[in-house]
Amino acid sequence: MCSHYQIPARERLKFMPGITALPPEVLQDMWPRKSGVFARRPLGWKPTPGDMGVRPVELVVGRWGLVSAKTTDLSIALKLSTFNARSETARTKHTFAHAWRMGQHCIIPAEAFYEPDWRTGKAVATRFTRADGGVMGVAGLWDVFTGSDGQEIVSYTMLTINADDHPLLNQYHQPGKEKRMIVVLPEASYDAWLDAPPEKSLDFMLAISPELLRAMPVLGT
Template sequence: MCSHYEGVRDAQVLRKVFQVEPPADLGKTDLWPGYPGLLIRRPGEKDAGDDAVPDREALPGLFGLVPHWATILKICRSTYNVRSETVVTKPSFREAWKRAQHCIIPAQAIYEPDWRNGKAIPTCIERSDGLPMGIAGLWSSWRSLQGDWVHSYAMLTTNADTHPLMNQFHKPTDEKRMVVVLPGSVYDEWLVATAERSEQFLVPVAAEGLRVGMCKTL
């Protein structure tokens, strides 16, 4: 699971790697549940057939999905990760999954606790090629009592018990989990995939595609 990651705040990187025009507010760099970050999704106008609309848009959003029925934003502190095995049934996520509200979460790196020496050592993990990760996620929109709209998102995760790298993290007694890191070649496919096709994208990235990085101290 991932509760801490480094966001991408370089506008040029977002344009080049994710092919989106960045919003004015890129959110925080050091992200924890409830913090403002960035999500990439397919614009609704594109689905309506407007060819002038780009295939992807980048929006500010809270890290932690806020379902439409929530009464307070604080729920996002416990809805930042989605288990791919139970996303269909979990009340907080099942509507976004059914509606295929897919997004990509740009991350320069994620941080996981290494417990192999008996203590939680925060460890930076990044792509082996140094490019930002595109993490598979779900997004939602929530309307406050004042009428304000808030976007939010959560990262999809999968089992990592046998993953050569990601099975080294978290407590020895815990199930090993990892976020779904999408290959760049399937970004558009993921954003337009139906709920029925979604599961085929939720696979662990190869170990050689990741490395323990020398990330900056946040």
């Protein structure tokens, strides 16, 4: 599970080909229910058969914590912890099923994400970055809720997988509890993930190699 991450600085938000415009300024230090940034295909865009050029990508500001388009009680939906979605069950959970069935894939740019290290018996915040200093692209889902008054809430969630056997991330979170990790996509998979149909979504739910990450304890915690 990831409940804290850092958005890249504005000049680093063009993290994949196809992004031409940057969104308004947003917070860099991200926590659930705050407004962050995600990348998706522009609404209504369709690929041209045989077109192998750069495909368009738009950066969208949305709430970190998915609010399903099918929500019937907004007051309850806004209180739920929907900032992470278990990839194993997202297609069957009411909060995520619509976005999953519609193939509403997105990529969340992250400079770093944070997890607690409990090996000393006390939670020590640890900052994870790409070992090469690049921007991470996290697999996610997006959705739009429209209220009866026309109010729209654009939102997104990060997809997670089991990390019990991951050589690095299985050392984090509380002892005795299942270890989870976000899905950090290989750059070569970015376009394929954005364009993948729902039935292919699970093919992308793969663990990042531990050597591609750098873990640093946050001093003073």
